[in-house]
Amino acid sequence: GAGVSQSPSNKVTEKGKDVELRCDPISGHTALYWYRQSLGQGLEFLIYFQGNSAPDKSGLPSDRFSAERTGGSVSTLTIQRTQQEDSAVYLCASSLDPGETQYFGPGTRLLVL
Amino acid sequence: AQSVTQLGSHVSVSEGALVLLRCNYSSSVPPYLFWYVQYPNQGLQLLLKYTSAATLVKGINGFEAEFKKSETSFHLTKPSAHMSDAAEYFCAVTYTGANSKLTFGKGITLSVRP
Numbered sequence: 001g002a003g004v005s006q007s008p009s010n011k012v013t014e015k016g017k018d019v020e021l022r023c024d025p026i027s028g029h030t031a032l033y034w035y036r037q038s039l040g041q042g043l044e045f046l047i048y049f050q051g052n053s054a055p056d057k058s059g060l061p062s063d064r065f066s067a068e069r070t071g072g073s074v075s076t077l078t079i080q081r082t083q084q085e086d087s088a089v090y091l092c093a094s095s096l097d098p099g100e101t102q103y104f105g106p107g108t109r110l111l112v113l
Numbered sequence: 114a115q116s117v118t119q120l121g122s123h124v125s126v127s128e129g130a131l132v133l134l135r136c137n138y139s140s141s142v143p144p145y146l147f148w149y150v151q152y153p154n155q156g157l158q159l160l161l162k163y164t165s166a167a168t169l170v171k172g173i174n175g176f177e178a179e180f181k182k183s184e185t186s187f188h189l190t191k192p193s194a195h196m197s198d199a200a201e202y203f204c205a206v207t208y209t210g211a212n213s214k215l216t217f218g219k220g221i222t223l224s225v226r227p
Contacts, residue, residue, distance in 0.1 A: 106155055
């Protein structure tokens with residue numbers, strides 16, 4: 001079956017622009033996670049969704065970052081007024097339920113110029 | 114709070130040699146532990162996981178890891194390295210909490226010499 005997919009695979013933007021990153025989880029997976037992978041910080045948790053609600057947003061680095069999930073499926077991570085330090089690979093993962101194995105997508109590589 | 118320590122950032126072995134990648138964890142509750150592998154420009158792929166069943170866990174591609182509570186360790190091993198094992202390896206910890214978010218180590222890059 002299909003795994004987790006993310007789009008775009010690469011995104012180059014200018015400082016100050018807004019970007020949207022999309023994640024399509026594995027069908028039927030109720031839990032969805034966003035992580036960020038950067039050279040300086042390694043892999044960091046950003047936000048967790050259970051269904052359409054986000055009970056844990058503790059990893060979002062600033063109020064420029066937001067995310068939503070609709071229909072218990074697709075999720076969008078939005079970064080407003082991008083900064084150069086936002087450059088990273090953004091990874092999405094999903095699991096059948098919280099505590100089950102998380103399956104990762106290929107990531108979106110974001111470069112802010 | 115939970116954390117993972119992966120000492121060193123790079124390990125180099127010869128093809129056919131033993132692979133040993135170290136992982137130590139800190140968790141105030143019984144942990145679930147994972148090893149993921151990341152090949153260049155790809156996402157993370159699960160190698161194996163420990164979820165409080167057998168302490169010796171076998172994964173894909175000939176890898177295995179042993180959970181040692183007394184040493185708070187979950188080291189990854191493979192008896193004989195292949196060139197295709199060259200990648201970055203991440204140890205991660207979580208627990209059966211409200212969301213089970215993963216806390217990752219910094220990762221170790223494995224190089225395999227011919």
